[in-house]
Amino acid sequence: MATLSRTGVVAGEFEAIGTTNVVLCTQSETLGEALDTARWHLRLVDSAVSRFRPDSEVSLLAARAQHGPASAFVSPTFADYLAAALVAARLTGGLVDPTVGAPLAATGYDVDLGAVRARGVFRQTAVRPVPRWTSVHLDLSGRRVSVAPHTLLDLGATAKAHAADTIAARLADTLPGGFLVNLGGDIAVAGDLPPQGWAIGIEGADGRSRQTVLSTGQAVATSSTRARVWQTEDGPRHHIIDPRTGRTSPTTWAQVSCAAASALEANAASTAAIVLGPDAPRWLEENGIPARLEGLDGAVTLTRGWPVAAAATDPGSGVAR
Secondary structure, rough: OOOOOOOOOOOEEEEOOOOOEEEEEOOOHHHOOOOOOOOHHHHHHHHOOOOOOOOOOHHHHHHHHHOOEEEEEHHHHHHHHHHHHHHHHHHHHOOOOOOOHHHHHHHOOOHHHHHHHHOOOOOOOOOOOOOHHHHHHEEOOOOEEOOOOOOOOOOOOOOOHHHHHHHHHHHHOOOOOOEEEOOOEEEEEEEEEOOOOOOEEEOOOOOOOOEEEEEEEEEEEEEEEOOOEEEOEEEEEEHHHHOOOOEEEEEEEEEOOOOEOHHHHHHHHHHHHHHHHHHHHHHHHHHHOOOOEOOOOEEEEOOOOOOOOOOOOOOEEEOOO
16 A cells, blocks of 8 residues: 655555565655565565575575585575675674574574464474584575585575665666665665655664654664564574574664665674674774664663664654564
């Protein structure tokens, strides 16, 4: 459904890849085609990298890796999204790692989140070792991927963000006007800006607005320890694994929002911040990343570059959760 804001921006939303996705356009006549483009691309992404589809390329590669080192020729989509995940791993020094799939599944997140929660309390299995991202080899020219034994790739930390970047860029290349693409809180913008810029609302897991910031081209992503949560015999778990230990990352922060040149970079930074726990503000500052970190008690820490004052909320804004 499309809604018109007072700035003339139109928005439409749809469900895919386990989340709510929103596309905003500065020209109303482009919305239908923009939504079709986003849906089509996310179908490709889902078939390539979903951990929850037995017929996805990720799942088929994991099945081969159960018996030893494995390799496969992959689709352009798979190769592109794995390459993006490896970029995030390199940028974060391995704090965001695409080989955490088996440890994540061992905590109970081995099916769609709704099904995980419907099972009730999960009995966690043994902690699985993390093969680490340096064990993954991608030959982009031949589109061949090789992984270590027992590797289950999990691109969840980067796939939504890279998809937001990809879709936004494609829309700006093929349609007139400007676009904001919000895939479950990973937000990318491209093309013309609205008169005041894009108003992006930062919401908590409880749905309450925390702040609204203006983007004049920057991407924004939020990682949370409160949104994707389920119960195990050892207490609640969330979906971010510390690759250094193979265990659920600390819950120092309720959520972290970061701004960067791309949604992929913003998401890599926000995920790394969750993994780092109390060391996150220093790491973000050292890497020049504007960020808003919200503690479990609601206390907020800002790094340089993140605005202190909220901008005016606009009905056509994107929302980062």
